[in-house]
Amino acid sequence: MRIVSLIPSGTEIIALLGAQDMLVGRSHECDFPASIESVCSLTAQNTHFDPQSGMGASEINRAVNESVDASKSLYQIDTQKLRELEPDLIITQDLCSVCSIDLDSVREVAQSLSKPAQILSLNPKTIEDILDDIYRVGQAIGFSDQAMHQVVALRQRMDRAEEHVNPYDDGPVCGFMEWTDPIYVAGHWNVQLIERAGARHPLNEAVAKPGSGAAVGPQQAERIAGHSIAVPENLFCATNPEHLVIAPCGLTLEQSIIETNRIYQETDWFSTIPAVQQNRVAIVDGNQMFNRPGPRVVDALEFMVGWLNRREHLIPTDFPWQAWSAPNSQHS
Numbered sequence: 001m002r003i004v005s006l007i008p009s010g011t012e013i014i015a016l017l018g019a020q021d022m023l024v025g026r027s028h029e030c031d032f033p034a035s036i037e038s039v040c041s042l043t044a045q046n047t048h049f050d051p052q053s054g055m056g057a058s059e060i061n062r063a064v065n066e067s068v069d070a071s072k073s074l075y076q077i078d079t080q081k082l083r084e085l086e087p088d089l090i091i092t093q094d095l096c097s098v099c100s101i102d103l104d105s106v107r108e109v110a111q112s113l114s115k116p117a118q119i120l121s122l123n124p125k126t127i128e129d130i131l132d133d134i135y136r137v138g139q140a141i142g143f144s145d146q147a148m149h150q151v152v153a154l155r156q157r158m159d160r161a162e163e164h165v166n167p168y169d170d171g172p173v174c175g176f177m178e179w180t181d182p183i184y185v186a187g188h189w190n191v192q193l194i195e196r197a198g199a200r201h202p203l204n205e206a207v208a209k210p211g212s213g214a215a216v217g218p219q220q221a222e223r224i225a226g227h228s229i230a231v232p233e234n235l236f237c238a239t240n241p242e243h244l245v246i247a248p249c250g251l252t253l254e255q256s257i258i259e260t261n262r263i264y265q266e267t268d269w270f271s272t273i274p275a276v277q278q279n280r281v282a283i284v285d286g287n288q289m290f291n292r293p294g295p296r297v298v299d300a301l302e303f304m305v306g307w308l309n310r311r312e313h314l315i316p317t318d319f320p321w322q323a324w325s326a327p328n329s330q331h332s
Contacts, residue, residue: 009294010091174199175241187228197304244275285320
């Protein structure tokens with residue numbers, strides 16, 4: 001089978017299942033594991049974070065909104081290369097047109113192929129959906145047994161991490177920025193990660209599905225959250241987050257640090273947050289973690305449990321994050 005994956009999560013699932021040799025094409029965002037870099041890249045993005053050239057978080061947000069309003073894609077796809085690859089399966093998504101190339105664009109290209117290609121769209125909204133996608137990919141490529149074993153192993157890791165959390169204690173407020181200007185707070189599975197790690201996310205909390213009761217303890221999978229939402233700075237500060245995770249979607253760890261320093265230097269509201277005052281700020285590579293709904297969502301859960309509960313031994317050694325504290329010389 002010849003597989004093209006146009007989303008990083010799909011590529012990571014293919015690698016997890018041991019089917020990387022089937023991968024003939026990928027998106028420019030697919031960069032894990034490192035061994036897939038030799039696979040042909042088929043896409044490019046139209047916006048790039050570069051504060052020095054005037055494309056900071058606010059400008060990126062404006063450009064994205066203008067593209068969405070004009071029904072323009074944020075990404076380009078090399079249709080000629082895709083035709084030449086003659087894929088049997090194309091893995092894509094329809095959850096967020098901002099994060100990756102949209103499903104309609106992929107369908108349009110797929111129709112121009114000399115032979116039909118199966119399209120598998122992954123659109124998870126919960127942790128359990130992400131794990132189910134591993135089954136779906138496994139079934140599509142004939143690796144169902146491998147998928148079952150991998151999901152069992154991931155669930156065991158989740159269970160071990162959650163043993164360190166009291167699911168009946170509401171815990172502290174954890175602020176979570178999926179974007180910084182404007183502030184977009186956590187949505188979908190990221191809210192579940194926060195709550196399962198023992199904290200609260202009041203601006204966009206998970207709610208129990210109808211008929212699920214309180215949906216706590218073993219029934220936490222019955223608590224779901226909506227998409228990420230923009231909130232005013234004063235409202236974000238009013239929740240008094242005792243912990244703060246900054247993981248801007250699509251930014252590297254280095255870029256996220258630059259953006260965090262900018263917020264601290266240029267605003268008054270940021271330094272009023274309890275987490276900032278108490279040095280409980282974690283900057284995470286949003287391009288790799290949290291905003292990528294693939295197998296490493298379990299790494300993200302282990303990080304959240306370890307960081308929030310001061311169980312640092314649970315944090316994967318290669319997790320891309322950095323503790324951030326306010327430089328005394330930067331803000332009066």
